[in-house]
Amino acid sequence: MYKMGGLIKNMPFTFTFTMIAIIAMSGVPPLTGFGGKWLLTNALMEKGWYWIAAFAFFSSAVAFLYMFRLLQTVFLGQRKLEHAKLREAPAILLVPQVVMIAVIMVLSAYPKLLLDPLSAAVAPWLGGALVWDGFALQTHFGYWNAPMIMAVVAGVWMVPLVILLLISLTLKIQKVEQFNIVYAAERPHRPEDTHFAYNFFAHYDRAIGFLVRPRATAFWNTAVEWSYSLGASLRIFYNGNGQTYALFILMYFVAMFLVNGGILL
Amino acid sequence: MILEWLGKIGDFSLTLLIVTLYGLLVGAYVERVIAKVQGRIGIPYSQPFINILKNFFKRTAVSHGVMFYLGPVFRIAGGIGTLAFVPVIYGSEMFSNFSMAGDLFLVIYFMFFGQLGMALGAGESGHPYSAIGIARGLSQMTAYEVPFALAVISIVIQYDTLSITGIVAAQQGGWQNWTVFTNWVATLAAMLAFLGMMGYSPFDIFLAPQEIPVGPPTEFHSAYLGLLQTNRALFGATKLILFMNLFFGGATGWIELMIKTLLIYMVAVVVGVAYPRFRVDQGIRFFFKIPTLIGIASIIYVQMVLIS
Structure with missing residues (x-):
């Protein structure tokens, strides 16, 4: 116009x-x-x-x-x-x-x-x-x-x-x-x-x-941001290091042993 | 029938004359008050009359087109028409004007008539400052209408009528019956809207009275400006009369009307001389916050306290 x-x-x-x-x-x-x-x-x-x-x-x-x-x-x-x-x-x-x-x-x-x-x-x-x-x-x-x-x-x-x-x-x-x-x-x-x-x-x-700015873009940008930071936090456990994974497996067995062996309960 | 109409038109012409003269005088008085606050002497009381006469008797003028020519006509028709639909003196058939044609909604909506015509006339002048003034004025107008509309709805619920005469009638019988005392919440919201409506500081940027012309009348001169100046006095006084009728018990005589409207006017003037100017967007935000909340509270107040 x-x-x-x-x-x-x-x-x-x-x-x-x-x-x-x-x-x-x-x-x-x-x-x-x-x-x-x-x-x-x-x-x-x-x-x-x-x-x-x-x-x-x-x-x-x-x-x-x-x-x-x-x-x-x-x-x-x-x-x-x-x-x-x-x-x-x-x-x-x-x-x-x-x-x-x-x-x-x-x-x-x-x-x-x-x-x-x-x-x-x-x-x-x-x-x-x-x-x-x-x-x-x-x-x-x-x-x-x-x-x-x-x-x-x-x-x-x-x-x-x-x-x-x-x-x-x-x-x-x-x-x-x-x-x-x-x-x-x-x-x-x-x-x-x-x-x-x-x-x-x-x-x-x-x-x-x-009040009338489009909210959808901002919402999904925030969702992406949160996914990245959540992923980054999980990287502490899932960090691609074989020794860490071996430690997890060992800790799992120790935990199973403690629970099933009745030592804890 | 025809005689009846002629009599009505004669009565209204008298009302129009009195209200216009009063508007010009009270305008001069307010200019003097503002001047005193700023350490000046101010204009003589005759100045508004001299200004208008001078403009009407100019010998030359220019026109930007038909709508430019009709703009001031629309503007003052808006002022006269608004006065025509407002009963001025309570209990007087002579000064009830044409208020039997419509109710309070008519008056509120008819206020837009002059604004629209003026905006069209100023728009045709092609001056960017006119258009900027219009954009500012219209934006601010819609913002202050919100608390005003809420306050009006509140008193309509309170008095159960839209008739201005009916609203005034309900406030008779002593000052304790005035809306300002029975429904002070609505009055507060409306008086905050009133500050925007009268166009004094902090809500005067759309006219920008201190600057070299900025605002809707930028290109208007000679008889056009004469009409606009007449309308400003008349329309200002009409708004004061409307507020007096809705919130301050109306008036049963001209002296009472003049005292009350002058005091109502002083609210805008006192705030105007004390506060600096808002930008338009700040003004809009202001009206949408506290005054709107007070307006909402006024409807809740009238439902919970007054009519329950």
């Missing part, structure tokens, strides 16, 4: 659809992913599986990290010089994406469209229908009014956008080309030096990366 970068300029539609999909997947409201996570967490809490709920929350935060990395590495940052002439994906690939994004948007605003049939389908086996209060879904703990959340988020998103657009009327905004940044007191010219994407979450690796 990190051999790409900056493709948002060439593939704006693909970027937009990926971004919406990632917002939906990582569970950021107002899109559908949040609904799934909200239902799941509520169900876990109602069951009293608090530890799993905590893990689920942490894993969704981490999911946000690795999914952002896809956007940053492929679409943002500095575009490689050889990718300057890349074009947007053909319509035949974009149209299905548009359809699916439209489905995400509709289901985000009206999750009832999906949840009602699903709930009816599983009700005979699992029981427990979803409790609706108008458009708001209710559980023992909380509530989730998806259309209202969608409206509020759309509203609070539009207001600063309009303000910025109004300011932009008087502000002379100059569109700048790639590399028009000052970095380490010079103007960079190679994307390979400037696109920060490889080993993006190095801090995490340094902090808790030891």
Whole structure:
């Protein structure tokens, strides 16, 4: 992935659809992913599986990290010089994406469209229908009014956008080309030096990366080490010297004689 | 119906205005406190306002692309939206905002909205220091979310509700009912997470405020930076209000709100001026050790002691 970068300029539609999909997947409201996570967490809490709920929350935060990395590495940052002439994906690939994004948007605003049939389908086996209060879904703990959340988020998103657009009327905004940044007191010219994407979450690796290092190699290396040292210890007896072996045989007979002759017992 | 919505929007606009102004003033106050500790006089109270106005009225700007342009819009939409889902004054229909749309989980997850948009905008600028700031900020965020999530689960078990209004309601009737006294373990875990959330030292490296620009806003200027500065005041104040609601009994009036949030803010400031900065990996390890253990203890505490 990190051999790409900056493709948002060439593939704006693909970027937009990926971004919406990632917002939906990582569970950021107002899109559908949040609904799934909200239902799941509520169900876990109602069951009293608090530890799993905590893990689920942490894993969704981490999911946000690795999914952002896809956007940053492929679409943002500095575009490689050889990718300057890349074009947007053909319509035949974009149209299905548009359809699916439209489905995400509709289901985000009206999750009832999906949840009602699903709930009816599983009700005979699992029981427990979803409790609706108008458009708001209710559980023992909380509530989730998806259309209202969608409206509020759309509203609070539009207001600063309009303000910025109004300011932009008087502000002379100059569109700048790639590399028009000052970095380490010079103007960079190679994307390979400037696109920060490889080993993006190095801090995490340094902090808790030891938890995911492969253990099998270390285990077998240790096993080999132990076998060698055990073998080395046994070499005291099995040392390849005929006199030592003759001494063992003699000691065996002496021991047999002492035991069988009743001298010891 | 439409009139009702318009009234609600009007009420929320008033809340937004008050909280933003309060956030800017309290930000200036905190800057002055930090300056006094360091033996400086510090900025005048008007400075944050002057900064924002100056940035909004700049005559020229550059843009690195559409997402760069929308980044600050996403960021401040994240701040305004988070405030919209938090009831600000307990018992006041006027200042309950849009908290009937969703519960505490919504607020916690919605905090990611602005972070994501900002990260995308800063990413398009193509500046490596922006991307490094994002990587640091996001890593640290997931780490402090762990003790915070554990503390939140603990108080949800305690009060048996996810509704923020419900949680505040359960703490009414005297200071002895506040979560900080009834469930001090969860409050401790959450306040340690709060240090990371507010971005003061020892957890300020992702913004690197002392350095020549390093961090997500590196390439942002003029009106973009104006929006980001407004959001920092607003979002900071919103987080304080959320903590006040969850752990310190909420507020029944604006004066109570301002006193409580200022005191909560001071926790981060006192720690900030007293301690040097962690590297990001040290910060992550910190959050995964003691604060996470305290968070786990808070759930055990609430199960064994409070609800048994």
